[in-house]
Ligand SMILES: NC(=O)C1=CN([C@@H]2O[C@H](COP(=O)(O)OP(=O)(O)OC[C@H]3O[C@@H](n4cnc5c(N)ncnc54)[C@H](O)[C@@H]3O)[C@@H](O)[C@H]2O)C=CC1
């Protein structure tokens with residue numbers, strides 16, 4: 157079996173690497189020549205735990221190759237995955253220009269039957285647009301090759317992408333042809349040996365499933381953040397409330413963590429894109445408007461807490477920041493709350509020392525205000541008036557508190573991910589604040 161994966165970002169590279177790891181011949185294509193040159197030299201464009209090893213192993217075996225040309229590799233291909241970006245357009249809709257450009261290229265060069273599978277997150281109706289773009293380009297080139305389109309949205313999480321792809325909760329496939337369905341079934345068979353589920357449906361439903369899943373998860377987070385803020389006012393503790401509600405199997409205990417809002421390449425843009433689809437079709441999605449509003453507010457909750465604690469004056473205050481990426485185990489800075497928080501701190505005249513285990517090489521594209529990036533977490537603390545924990549990297553979970561206290565001028569900790577224990581820190585002489593924990597009433 158031979159597969160082409162177009163786009164070598166978080167989704168494309170993981171898809172290509174994992175498919176080659178089960179024995180399939182995979183050609184990964186990207187328009188970014190530098191990325192392809194680096195990949196051919198064994199240098200990965202992203203940090204994703206476990207990915208490098210799989211890429212190197214399969215590249216060495218010759219099963220996984222990298223190129224900028226669809227044309228030269230399209231012969232005898234069974235399936236082509238489109239995994240290019242679908243960024244937020246100016247009006248909030250998903251911009252399909254990269255997806256359509258790939259479809260156009262496929263139409264130009266396709267030589268034999270293949271299934272064209274959209275893995276990028278695209279609005280309902282996009283696979284039809286892909287089909288039309290391929291057909292139009294074939295027509296322009298005076299040829300008619302049979303092909304099918306399918307939708308196979310991806311549900312992996314950054315930082316856990318390999319295990320999510322290798323052991324998926326489910327694989328959603330939208331198809332309208334038996335032949336295409338069989339090809340896709342064959343591709344995913346190796347991943348289903350342990351009883352994972354493949355769910356076939358029609359194409360529009362598959363496209364909608366992806367948006368509905370992300371919107372539901374974003375809703376859960378905003379809901380918990382809203383309740384957390386109320387807990388704080390009323391003297392309740394969101395961590396205890398989470399345990400209380402999460403033990404109801406109808407609710408479940410996952411994805412209920414209050415924090416500083418959701419970021420990343422997908423929730424923010426997918427919520428907006430779904431809202432735009434609703435509005436364009438005469439059905440505004442009011443719930444998502446609020447989900448987004450609550451999230452935007454939440455991203456600055458920690459900053460406002462700090463400003464209040466500093467009596468409104470952050471000028472020349474030294475603030476240490478631990479964690480910059482939008483979540484742990486990734487270098488991805490897209491829509492990270494750290495960007496907004498740091499911008500506000502600098503605007504108020506504060507001096508920022510920041511440390512992140514892997515995202516430092518990425519931050520310069522997203523943070524343009526002056527920040528002193530340090531090589532380790534302790535150096536960031538030197539002379540600090542406060543420490544803000546923004547990303548819950550494992551290495552921040554059990555620091556040497558004695559050293560932390562010694563280095564800081566003022567032992568004040570604001571924990572945006574609720575990973576520390578208030579009583580323990582207070583007993584060590586720190587002032588500690590987190591998200592959604594009010595001072596309990598003495599009853
Ligand atoms: N990042 C994630 O965790 C997930 C992303 N998705 C969706 O998957 C899609 C891809 O996302 P990412 O991998 O994060 O994007 P990315 O931005 O990391 O990578 C996209 C890649 O596509 C390449 N590209 C653009 N136009 C091209 C063309 N015409 N031919 C060949 N390559 C081209 C770019 O150079 C880039 O390397 C998006 O629709 C996203 O919403 C879905 C699930 C998870």
Ligand SMILES: O=C(O)[C@H]1O[C@H](OP(=O)(O)OP(=O)(O)OC[C@H]2O[C@@H](n3ccc(=O)[nH]c3=O)[C@H](O)[C@@H]2O)[C@H](O)[C@@H](O)[C@@H]1O
Pocket residue numbers: 277310311312313314315370373377410411412413414415416417418419420421422423482483
């Ligand atoms: O479409 C996508 O790109 C992907 O989006 C998310 O994955 P990802 O953005 O990589 O990371 P998550 O673990 O979902 O975290 C997203 C954001 O929510 C926040 N979050 C997550 C969970 C939680 O309980 N609380 C919370 O605030 C995280 O800190 C992070 O900022 C989904 O979880 C994936 O299923 C989906 O494939």
